[in-house]
Amino acid sequence: MPPISSAPSPGSPYARIALVTCKSGPGVSTDPDLAALRDTVAAAGAEVTVAEWDDPAVDWAGFDLALIRSTWDYTWRTGEFLAWVERCAAATTLANPGPVVSWNADKRYLGDLAQAGVPAVATSYSAPGSRVEDLPLPDDREYVIKPASGAGARYAARYRPEDRAVALRHVERMHAEGLTAMVQPFMSRIDTRGERALVFLAGRFLHAIRKNAVLSPGTAYDARKIAHPGKRPYEPTAAELAVAERALAAVPGTPDLLYARVDLVEDDQGAPRVMELELIEPELFLGPHPESLPTVAKAVVAAARTAQASRRPVVG
Numbered sequence: 001m002p003p004i005s006s007a008p009s010p011g012s013p014y015a016r017i018a019l020v021t022c023k024s025g026p027g028v029s030t031d032p033d034l035a036a037l038r039d040t041v042a043a044a045g046a047e048v049t050v051a052e053w054d055d056p057a058v059d060w061a062g063f064d065l066a067l068i069r070s071t072w073d074y075t076w077r078t079g080e081f082l083a084w085v086e087r088c089a090a091a092t093t094l095a096n097p098g099p100v101v102s103w104n105a106d107k108r109y110l111g112d113l114a115q116a117g118v119p120a121v122a123t124s125y126s127a128p129g130s131r132v133e134d135l136p137l138p139d140d141r142e143y144v145i146k147p148a149s150g151a152g153a154r155y156a157a158r159y160r161p162e163d164r165a166v167a168l169r170h171v172e173r174m175h176a177e178g179l180t181a182m183v184q185p186f187m188s189r190i191d192t193r194g195e196r197a198l199v200f201l202a203g204r205f206l207h208a209i210r211k212n213a214v215l216s217p218g219t220a221y222d223a224r225k226i227a228h229p230g231k232r233p234y235e236p237t238a239a240e241l242a243v244a245e246r247a248l249a250a251v252p253g254t255p256d257l258l259y260a261r262v263d264l265v266e267d268d269q270g271a272p273r274v275m276e277l278e279l280i281e282p283e284l285f286l287g288p289h290p291e292s293l294p295t296v297a298k299a300v301v302a303a304a305r306t307a308q309a310s311r312r313p314v315v316g
Contacts, residue, residue, distance in 0.1 A: 014045060014046050014047040015045070015046045015047070015064050015065065015301055015304035015305045015307075015308050016046070016047045016049070016062065016063045016064045016065075016304070016308075017041060017046045017047070017048050017049070017063060017064065017065045017066075017067060017300065017301070017304045018049050018050075018051045018058070018060070018063045018065070018066045018067065019034060019037065019038055019041070019048060019049070019050050019051070019067055019069045020051055020052075020053050020066055020067060020068045020069055020070075020071055021034060021050060021051070021052055021053070021069055021070040021071065022052055022053060022054070022070065022071045022072055022073045022074070023052055023054075023073070025073070028072050028073050029072060029227065031069060031070035031072075031283075032283070032286075032287050033069070033070075033283065033284055033285075033286040033287065034050065034069060034070060036286060036290075036293060037069070037286065037293070037296065037297065037300075038050055040293050040294060040296075040297040041297045041300050041301060043297070044294070044297040044298050044300075044301045045301050046300070046301045046304055049063070051066075053068075053071045053074075053081065053084050053088075054077075054080065054084065059091075060087070060088045060091040060092050061091040061092055062092075063092050064092065064093065064304045064305075064307045064308040064311065065092065065093050065094075065095060065300070065303055065304035065307050065308075066088050066092050066093070066094050066095070067095050067258070067300060068094070068095065068096070068101070068280060068281050069281060070281055070283075071280070071281045072281060074105070074280070074281070075147070075149050075150045075154060076154075078105055078149050081105070082101070082102055082105060085098050085101050085102065086098060092307070093303075093304075093307035093310075095258040095259070095303060096255070096257050096258060096259070096260075096279050096280070097255050097256070099252070099253060099255070100251065100253075100255050100257065100279050101279070101280050103251070103252055104277065104278075104279040104280050105149055105280060106148050106149055106180075107123070107147075107148045107149070107150070107182055107276070108125060108148055108180075108182075109277065110123045110182075110274070110276075110277075111123065112250070112252070113247055113250050113274060113277065116246075116250035117246070117250075118243070118246050118247045118250050118274055119243055119246075119267075119271065119272065119273045119274065120247075120273055120274040120275075121184050121185070121187065121265065121267075121273050121274065121275050122184065122185060123182050123183070123184050124136070124182065124183045125148060125180055125181065125182050125183075126171055126175070126180065126181040126182075126183070127175075127180045128174075128175040128176075128178055128179070128180065129175070130175075132168050132171050132172050132175065133168070135168065135171060135181075135183070136183075137159075137161070137164055137167060137168075137183065138161060138183075138185060139161045140161065141161070141185055141186065141188075142158060142159065142160055142161075142185075142186035142188070142217075143158075143159055143167075143183055143184060143185050143186050144156060144157070144158050144159075144183070144184045144185075144186050144215060145157055145159065145167055145170050145171060145181055145182070145183055145221070146181070146182055146184075146221075147174055147179040147180065147181060147182070148179070148180040148181070148182050149179065149180070150179075155170075155173075155174060155179070155221050155222065156214075156215060156221060157170060157215065157219060157220065157221035158186055158215040158216070158217055158219070160217070170221045173221075173222075186215075187265045187266065187267060187268075187273070187275075188268065189265070189266040189267075189268070189270065190213040190265055190266075191213050193266050194210045194211055194212050194213065194230070195210070195211050195212075195213070195214075195263060195264065195265050195275065196208055196209070196210050196234055196236060196240060196263070196264045196265075196272075197209050197210075197211065197228075197261055197262070197263050197264075197278075197282075197285065198236055198240065198241070198244045198261065198262045198263075198264065199259070199260070199261050199282075199284055199285060199289075199292075200244070200248065200257070200259065200260040200261070200262070201258070201259055201292075201295065201296060201299050202256075202257075202258060202259075202299050202303075203248075203256075203257065205236075205241060205244075206284075206289075206292055206295065206296070207233070207285070207289040207292050208233070208234045208235065208236045208240075209228075209231045209232060209233060209234050209285045209288050209289070210231070210232055210233075210234035211228045211229055211230055211231040211232075212229040212230035213229075214226070214227065214228075214229065227283075228283065228285075231285060231287075231288055232288060233288050233289060237272075239271065239272055240264055240272045243262075243264060243272045243273070243274060244262035244264065244274075247262050247274050247277050248260055248262065248277075251277075251279070257279060258299065258300070258303050259279075259282070259284065259296075260277070260278070260279050260282075261277075261278035261279075261282035261283075261284070262274060262276075262277055262278070263275045263276040263277075263278060284296065
């Protein structure tokens with residue numbers, strides 16, 4: 001088995017892979033998949049390093065593949081993170097590719113999906129500098145407000161029509177921090193039917209989970225939330241698979257995606273709609289699906305070997 005290292009070895013015959021994460025700290029969850037993925041990728045034939053994306057000592061050019069796994073502080077450091085993405089992608093092969101990461105970092109991509117005919121949750125946006133008082137909020141149903149750059153339900157809350165004053169203060173707070181707010185109708189079937197997350201690997205469906213609703217009535221937007229409550233294995237319907245595949249086909253540039261996660265909810269008629277398209281650092285739910293771990297590891301090593309071969313100088 002190749003070594004599991006803290007720095008890539010020059011001239012290593014093994015594919016050199018960085019599993020990219022972030023520093024632990026307040027508001028940052030622990031990656032439940034990272035240790036098992038590191039060990040399984042190493043066992044599959046690679047030299048593996050766990051590296052923090054903002055560590056200035058890391059030489060990204062020393063890796064054949066930098067695999068973004070749990071850079072879960074990027075949503076409040078988006079500018080810094082996207083600058084790193086550009087540097088890293090210039091130095092080595094980045095998964096997923098830099099243009100995909102940049103596009104997916106702003107949930108205004110939901111508008112792109114809708115324009116492409118993908119069934120997505122209806123979304124409106126309020127950017128910093130716009131008049132909060134003019135923001136149209138539903139007056140006939142519950143709705144959700146969250147940042148256009150966010151993860152783990154950070155700064156997300158669920159409101160009733162009579163909560164307008166509180167909701168507008170929520171938007172004002174996001175604007176003050178330079179965040180674009182997004183407004184979506186609350187999909188009421190979440191409370192009884194939950195959400196689904198469909199994971200794809202190298203363009204093919206891998207597995208799925210179902211989880212309970214994240215947002216409870218009355219929970220403050222700045223309260224800590226459990227991102228994936230009650231997660232358990234799930235077998236998606238043909239309709240859910242079809243919507244997920246349509247969403248992935250609508251990603252600009254039709255890039256090669258090493259991994260992808262499509263989060264779905266049911267609308268009032270029970271039809272699946274895309275809530276989020278996770279192409280940057282999604283949890284892959286290898287805990288509920290340990291049988292998928294070797295498959296993921298083999299795909300990661302294969303991608304790294306392909307990248308390694310493309311970096312070798314041509315002789316002759």
